[in-house]
Amino acid sequence: MRIEHTVPPMTEHSKIFWWLVFLLVMVTGEVVQAQTAFLDRYPDIREESLTKRRFSHHQIQELIQKLPPDVFQVDSLGASIEGKAIYSIRIGKGPQKVLLWSQMHGDEPTATMAIFDILNYLMYETAQGRVPSFLQELSLCFIPMLNPDGADRFRRRNALNVDLNRDALRSQSPEAFILKTMRDTLQPDWGFNLHDQNRYTSAGKTHHTASISFLAPAYNEAKDWDQKREDAMRLIASMNAALQPFVPDQVGRYSDEFEPRAFGDNIQKWGTRTILIETGGRRGDLEKQYLRKMNYLALLTAFEAIKEKRYAAFTLKDYEQIPYNSRRLHELIIRKARLELDKMYTLDLAFRNQEVEWKDTFWTRAGISDIGDLHNYYGYTEFDASGLLIQIGAASEHTYVGDALSEIDPRKLLAEGITYLRIDRIPTLDDRLTMPQMYLLGPGEDPPVHLDLGHNPSLVLRTNLGDIHSVIVNGRLIQF
Ligand SMILES: [Zn+2]
Numbered sequence: 408m409r410i411e412h413t414v415p416p417m418t419e420h421s422k423i424f425w426w427l428v429f430l431l432v433m434v435t436g437e438v439v440q441a442q443t444a445f446l447d448r449y450p451d452i453r454e455e456s457l458t459k460r461r462f463s464h465h466q467i468q469e470l471i472q473k474l475p476p477d478v479f480q481v482d483s484l485g486a487s488i489e490g491k492a493i494y495s496i497r498i499g500k501g502p503q504k505v506l507l508w509s510q511m512h513g514d515e516p517t518a519t520m521a522i523f524d525i526l527n528y529l530m531y532e533t534a535q536g537r538v539p540s541f542l543q544e545l546s547l548c549f550i551p552m553l554n555p556d557g558a559d560r561f562r563r564r565n566a567l568n569v570d571l572n573r574d575a576l577r578s579q580s581p582e583a584f585i586l587k588t589m590r591d592t593l594q595p596d597w598g599f600n601l602h603d604q605n606r607y608t609s610a611g612k613t614h615h616t617a618s619i620s621f622l623a624p625a626y627n628e629a630k631d632w633d634q635k636r637e638d639a640m641r642l643i644a645s646m647n648a649a650l651q652p653f654v655p656d657q658v659g660r661y662s663d664e665f666e667p668r669a670f671g672d673n674i675q676k677w678g679t680r681t682i683l684i685e686t687g688g689r690r691g692d693l694e695k696q697y698l699r700k701m702n703y704l705a706l707l708t709a710f711e712a713i714k715e716k717r718y719a720a721f722t723l724k725d726y727e728q729i730p731y732n733s734r735r736l737h738e739l740i741i742r743k744a745r746l747e748l749d750k751m752y753t754l755d756l757a758f759r760n761q762e763v764e765w766k767d768t769f770w771t772r773a774g775i776s777d778i779g780d781l782h783n784y785y786g787y788t789e790f791d792a793s794g795l796l797i798q799i800g801a802a803s804e805h806t807y808v809g810d811a812l813s814e815i816d817p818r819k820l821l822a823e824g825i826t827y828l829r830i831d832r833i834p835t836l837d838d839r840l841t842m843p844q845m846y847l848l849g850p851g852e853d854p855p856v857h858l859d860l861g862h863n864p865s866l867v868l869r870t871n872l873g874d875i876h877s878v879i880v881n882g883r884l885i886q887f
Pocket of ligand 1: 512515602603
């Protein structure tokens, strides 16, 4: 018996469906091509003088002064409280105006690095006679490092100790006034508000870092959507699609709680389609050099998507499928250690690090961030201590005098369970950096007795036989 497979005639609906599929394939192909071109070019154009998160206003000023005037229009927009110039850099003559500002929080520098990569890209392409086609449709205006006084101290706030992102309405700080004035004169169609977020932010309630998070900020308490906010959401969905192959599942969505004093929320309210980008953490990328490249990729992809109106192909559902930011991450989690007090307790113990500014760099100070059942929280480093006893380490009997620190073999002492070293003075940061493997105690100091939140005890993990299995000093696990 033969079974006839009859093909029903194409309905109008299915014609439209397949036409859309065809368009999507075409569009996706083009997008991938453009992305590949941006990334292929990256090693040639990466701004080599910026290699770490800490760089000065002086450094970026030198870069700005070297920009060729036949390619970019550079203007000084005014100065910070301490008199450091804030610049705009413009390129493109298209009808759609795009304003991008970075580092309004001084210790959030990733996008500033990416902006200089993008400027190099534009310069390089122009010099090769390949002016990027999005410059026909867009006029780009960059304000890198809006908060130079904060940046030079690597801290969030400006020299007045004002958070610029709570000064959008009053604009009392000169830096906030500069951004507000630029917004009012330029009346941009699109705005990119470029920040960094905590490295312990996760994408959803998962172990994935939120390496990049996006938000189309709300413009009122009710978090209503209008056409412009929806456009921003669709553009974010297109940027997310571009990033997923490179940071899979590591893209998050920032909370859209309305903050009436913030720039992003107000600029959205004042009629600019606003996109917040927050760069978070990533395993093995403390200085965020990979994530800086992701900023570069996301922004260039966005310029293309605006030019071609490609964002319109994305839906609000695509935006809403990006998981909300959560805070599921710690630096270190020690799981299921046994702590002996009045009885035996089984506990997970987590540490997070804080960066403390020191000379031109920083050192990290760890602190206990949580204790208890942390099975649904995750660590950049995790260790299963099942069956091991956790104890606060012992202090050296000997007090070390003068330069004796540099002659100590810390591993020998740690192997005996001694994690605290007594010295004859109040430990300086230089002392701590000479001997980072042990916790230094000054005169009259003793090891702590309890495991307290926020404190930084040095710990030992012992086997049932009493042997030292490993130690934890300043939130770092050292195994024997
Ligand atoms: Zn910020």
